[in-house]
Structures are given as C-alpha cells and as structure tokens.
Amino acid sequence: MTHESKLPNIETTIFAVMSGLANKYGALNLSQGYPNFKGDQKLYDLVNAAMNSGYNQYAHMYGSQDLRLAIKNKVELLYKTTYDPETEITVTVGATQAIYTTISTFIKKGDEVIVFRPAYDSYIPSIQINRGIPVSIQLLKPDFRIDWEDVKQKINSKTKMIIINSPHNPSGTMLTKDDMLKLQELTKNTNIVVLSDEVYEHLVFDNEQHLSACMFPDLKSRSFVISSLGKTFHNTGWKIGYCCAPKHLMDEFIKLHQFTVFSVNHPTQKGIADYMQEPEHYLEIPQFFQRKRDLFLDAMKNSRFKFTPSKGTYFQLLDYSEITDENDFEFAKRLIVEHGVASIPTSVFNKNKLDQKVLRFCFAKTDETLIEATKILTKL
Numbered sequence: 001m002t003h004e005s006k007l008p009n010i011e012t013t014i015f016a017v018m019s020g021l022a023n024k025y026g027a028l029n030l031s032q033g034y035p036n037f038k039g040d041q042k043l044y045d046l047v048n049a050a051m052n053s054g055y056n057q058y059a060h061m062y063g064s065q066d067l068r069l070a071i072k073n074k075v076e077l078l079y080k081t082t083y084d085p086e087t088e089i090t091v092t093v094g095a096t097q098a099i100y101t102t103i104s105t106f107i108k109k110g111d112e113v114i115v116f117r118p119a120y121d122s123y124i125p126s127i128q129i130n131r132g133i134p135v136s137i138q139l140l141k142p143d144f145r146i147d148w149e150d151v152k153q154k155i156n157s158k159t160k161m162i163i164i165n166s167p168h169n170p171s172g173t174m175l176t177k178d179d180m181l182k183l184q185e186l187t188k189n190t191n192i193v194v195l196s197d198e199v200y201e202h203l204v205f206d207n208e209q210h211l212s213a214c215m216f217p218d219l220k221s222r223s224f225v226i227s228s229l230g231k232t233f234h235n236t237g238w239k240i241g242y243c244c245a246p247k248h249l250m251d252e253f254i255k256l257h258q259f260t261v262f263s264v265n266h267p268t269q270k271g272i273a274d275y276m277q278e279p280e281h282y283l284e285i286p287q288f289f290q291r292k293r294d295l296f297l298d299a300m301k302n303s304r305f306k307f308t309p310s311k312g313t314y315f316q317l318l319d320y321s322e323i324t325d326e327n328d329f330e331f332a333k334r335l336i337v338e339h340g341v342a343s344i345p346t347s348v349f350n351k352n353k354l355d356q357k358v359l360r361f362c363f364a365k366t367d368e369t370l371i372e373a374t375k376i377l378t379k380l
C-alpha cells in the first residue's frame with residue numbers, strides 16, 4: 001500500500017533524537033526538558049490516595065471539577081483575573097494537546113499563523129496538518145527580541161493566529177509589558193486568535209514577573225492561555241496540562257477535545273488539585289530553579305562558552321562560536337559521543353534551520369549531574 005504523506009517534510013522530534021543518542025552513549029542528558037530527580041512525595045501520596053479512594057472512572061470532559069477550581073484560583077492569585085471553571089478552563093493531555101487542539105480548532109486551509117522562531121517544535125506540524133501556512137519571524141541571539149513593526153507588516157486578512165511563548169523555549173527570554181501591549185494593540189479589532197504558550201509561567205528568575213496574556217483584557221478576549229502541570233510539578237511523564245480561554249472560544253475547542261481525548265487521567269487530576277490547595281507548591285518553584293541556574297552558570301563562567309543568563313524556563317543557551325565552526329547538530333552529536341554531555345542543537349527550531357551556534361542545556365537536573373557536566377564543558 002502506498003500513501004501520500006500529509007507531513008512530507010517533518011522529521012523525528014529533536015527531543016527523541018538527542019535523548020536517544022544520550023542513552024545510547026551513556027551521556028549526561030541535559031538535552032530534553034525534564035527533571036532527573038523525583039517530584040514531591042506529598043504529591044505522589046495525593047495521587048495514590050485519589051486512586052485508592054475511587055477517582056478511577058472518566059473525569060468530566062473539561063477536567064475534574066476540583067482541578068478546574070484549583071486552576072481558577074491560581075490564575076486569580078497570580079494574574080488578578082478570572083475564568084469560569086465551568087466553561088472557560090479545560091484540562092488537557094499536556095500542553096502539547098492544548099496546542100494541537102487549539103490550532104486544529106481554528107486553522108483551515110490557507111490560514112496564516114505567525115510563529116516566532118526559534119519555536120517549540122510542535123507548532124509548525126500542528127499548523128501544517130491543518131493545511132495552514134506558518135509565517136515565520138526569526139529572532140536572533142543574544143536577546144531574541146520581537147520586532148513588532150515586522151509583525152505588523154506580516155499581518156493581513158489571512159492571518160488567523162499568532163503564537164507566543166513566554167518564558168521562551170529555547171532562548172530563556174521573556175516578553176515584556178511593552179511587548180504584550182504591542183501585541184494587544186496589533187490584534188485589536190481583528191479576528192486573530194492568540195495562542196499563548198505559558199508552560200514555563202512558574203520558572204521566572206531574578207524577581208521578574210511572568211506576564212500572562214490573560215492580564216491584558218483585549219488580549220485575554222482572543223487568547224488561549226496554555227500551561228503544563230507536568231512541567232510545573234516535575235512530572236513531565238504524567239502529560240497533564242490545561243488551557244484557559246473565553247467561553248465563545250472554548251466552546252469551539254471542546255467540540256474537538258471531546259472526540260479526540262474526551263477526558264484526562266482522573267486520579268492525577270485529583271491529586272494535583274489537592275496539592276494545589278497550598279499555593280507555596282507553585283510559588284516556591286522560581287527559587288528552586290534559580291539556584292540550579294546559578295550553580296550551572298557559576299561554573300560555566302570559566303569556560304569558552306558565551307551566555308546571557310536565562311531569565312525564565314529551565315533552559316540555558318550556550319554560544320560555542322569561540323570553540324568550533326561546526327554546525328550545531330554536528331557539535332551536539334560530538335559532545336555526546338566524545339565528551340558524554342547531551343544538549344539540544346537549536347537550528348531545528350529556526351527558519352531554514354538557521355545555525356546561530358548555540359546549544360540548549362536543561363538545568364532541571366540534580367546538582368551532581370550539573371557539576372559533572374560543567375566539569376566536562378569547561379575543558380572544551
């Protein structure tokens with residue numbers, strides 16, 4: 001049987017490729033974004049308790065009532081705005097499903113979607129499978145700032161969606177208030193939907209504040225705000241996330257969600273909902289990761305890599321242009337095979353695979369792993 005591929009140019013995700021190589025060569029894995037340490041035992045106990053006390057059948061299709069309420073309370077506490085948990089919050093199979101379903105709900109053949117590159121690697125295929133057209137705007141090292149004049153030029157009657165991601169994977173930069181106001185201004189009086197990928201909302205350093213799209217009223221009225229509870233609570237393998245959007249947008253989202261997912265793993269939802277009753281559990285996350293970032297960067301000061309400290313996410317870009325001319329993929333592979341440290345080459349996230357000679361390192365790792373990795377990297 002032969003068939004025409006619907007995604008002829010899509011390659012295996014870089015996260016599977018680099019973690020695969022890290023495993024094959026026994027390298028320290030600072031590539032894929034996940035912690036190599038356990039989450040909080042209290043959370044595991046709550047999920048177990050939920051399972052043992054009967055939360056084992058289908059949850060409500062928008063998500064368990066308890067979890068939607070916990071999300072509503074968190075958003076109110078952090079961003080001083082409210083979503084109706086009955087109609088405006090949906091729990092999803094990780095942020096990835098929220099992203100895919102949002103795009104599939106709104107993007108039709110020929111619709112244009114503005115994507116800032118480097119971009120998380122699920123955005124473009126999710127647009128293309130729906131026959132939409134990604135319109136890429138390349139951001140450049142070291143500050144990866146958005147030129148809003150350029151965005152203005154690219155908006156036209158076919159523009160259906162703009163995807164933003166702050167804190168930004170892989171650059172570790174954040175959108176400022178001025179950025180958010182510019183986006184709000186440019187989309188005012190249009191039908192553009194904003195997909196705001198905020199999976200690293202709790203990983204913000206140096207006393208900066210994460211600015212959610214829901215804090216800006218006109219932006220909120222057109223946005224899906226997407227987050228990842230797997231990322232937030234150190235359990236990426238649980239694949240649990242959520243999105244918030246105004247009712248008229250969520251009504252459309254749920255039409256697709258109900259027939260692709262229906263509802264998400266119930267005991268995990270219940271356990272996380274109980275865990276979120278104590279806001280400290282998410283309020284303490286920045287300090288935890290800032291210490292790890294600083295541990296990693298203090299050691300890297302003595303290396304030939306150049307860097308601007310990550311402002312958010314648990315990723316740090318390291319510029320290796322003083323070490324070698326190799327392209328980033330070749331260098332990342334050699335780092336694994338010859339030196340035993342795995343990272344992510346960032347060209348795969350760029351327009352036309354632009355090679356900016358920066359690798360992404362994940363510092364959500366034990367102190368031992370980070371110290372061992374820096375010992376190797378500082379010798380290069």
Ligand code: PMP
Pocket residue numbers: 033093094095096097120165169197199227228229230231236239240241
């Ligand atoms: N968006 C970004 C920017 C990410 O880095 C990730 C990876 N966590 C996701 C979305 C997907 O999150 P999840 O694992 O919850 O599907």
Ligand code: GLN
Pocket residue numbers: 013015016031032033034169
């Ligand atoms: N978000 C994670 C990263 O950026 C990986 C997610 C995945 O492997 N799909 O590393």
